[in-house]
Amino acid sequence: DAGVTQSPTHLIKTxxxxxxxxxSPISGHKSVSWYQQVLGQGPQFIFQYYEKEERxxxxxxxxxxxxxxxxxxxELNVNALLLGDSALYLCASSxxxxxxxxxxxxxxxxxxxxxx
Amino acid sequence: xxKVTQAQTExxxxxxxxxxxxxxxxxxxxxxxxxxxxxxxxxxxxFLIRRNSFDEQNExxxxxxWNFQKSTSSFNFTITASQVVDSAVYFCALSExxxxxxxxxxxxxxxxxxxxxx
Numbered sequence: 001d002a003g004v005t006q007s008p009t010h011l012i013k014t015x016x017x018x019x020x021x022x023x024s025p026i027s028g029h030k031s032v033s034w035y036q037q038v039l040g041q042g043p044q045f046i047f048q049y050y051e052k053e054e055r056x057x058x059x060x061x062x063x064x065x066x067x068x069x070x071x072x073x074x075e076l077n078v079n080a081l082l083l084g085d086s087a088l089y090l091c092a093s094s095x096x097x098x099x100x101x102x103x104x105x106x107x108x109x110x111x112x113x114x115x116x
Numbered sequence: 117x118x119k120v121t122q123a124q125t126e127x128x129x130x131x132x133x134x135x136x137x138x139x140x141x142x143x144x145x146x147x148x149x150x151x152x153x154x155x156x157x158x159x160x161x162x163f164l165i166r167r168n169s170f171d172e173q174n175e176x177x178x179x180x181x182w183n184f185q186k187s188t189s190s191f192n193f194t195i196t197a198s199q200v201v202d203s204a205v206y207f208c209a210l211s212e213x214x215x216x217x218x219x220x221x222x223x224x225x226x227x228x229x230x231x232x233x234x
Contacts, residue, residue, distance in 0.1 A: 033221065042120075043161070044224075045222065056220075105220075106163060
């Protein structure tokens with residue numbers, strides 16, 4: 001079975017622009033989470049979606065938004081890009097219901113975003 | 117608030133040496149989950165283990181072993197007879213359980229860069 005897939009793999013944008021990152025979870029997984037990993041740091045939680053509903057949001061500004069589609073794939077949108085948004089954006093999928101225990105989250109290869 | 121501390125930032129060993137990666141966590145929940153992930157240079161996080169707060173048994177999987185001690189809030193990871201392929205960044209992560217709400221976000225430490233020299 002295919003793992004978590006993300007597109008694109010690399011992206012270069014200019015300050016002020018908008019970006020959309022995409023994620024397809026492992027088949028059968030209904031929960032998708034997004035994380036931001038700045039160079040030299042651990043991943044930071046941005047959002048979690050389950051069954052198309054937002055189940056959690058990390059400490060990120062409103063410029064960050066996301067949604068989950070009926071096929072459980074997800075998009076992360078970032079508006080008005082800043083230099084500080086340059087990072088590896090990781091998507092993770094999980095089988096379980098978020099509020100009924102924690103299941104393993106399987107990560108995709110990430111999208112490396114560079115803002116110039 | 118939950119917090120994970122990985123005090124070691126970089127470790128370098130020679131192949132076949134044993135190495136232990138330390139992880140200390142903080143949480144107010146009684147139900148929580150601890151994880152270790154490996155991040156090779158390719159960037160993808162690879163799941164290694166999940167352990168819940170009620171199971172303090174140590175676990176061994178091949179050359180990997182984990183020591184969970186609630187009394188010291190630690191969840192340490194030992195690689196026995198290290199190999200060059202073990203070179204990567206290793207992250208410890210914590211997820212709080214049912215008491216803390218309706219999502220299962222992971223809180224990661226800053227990671228430990230392990231270099232295994234031939």
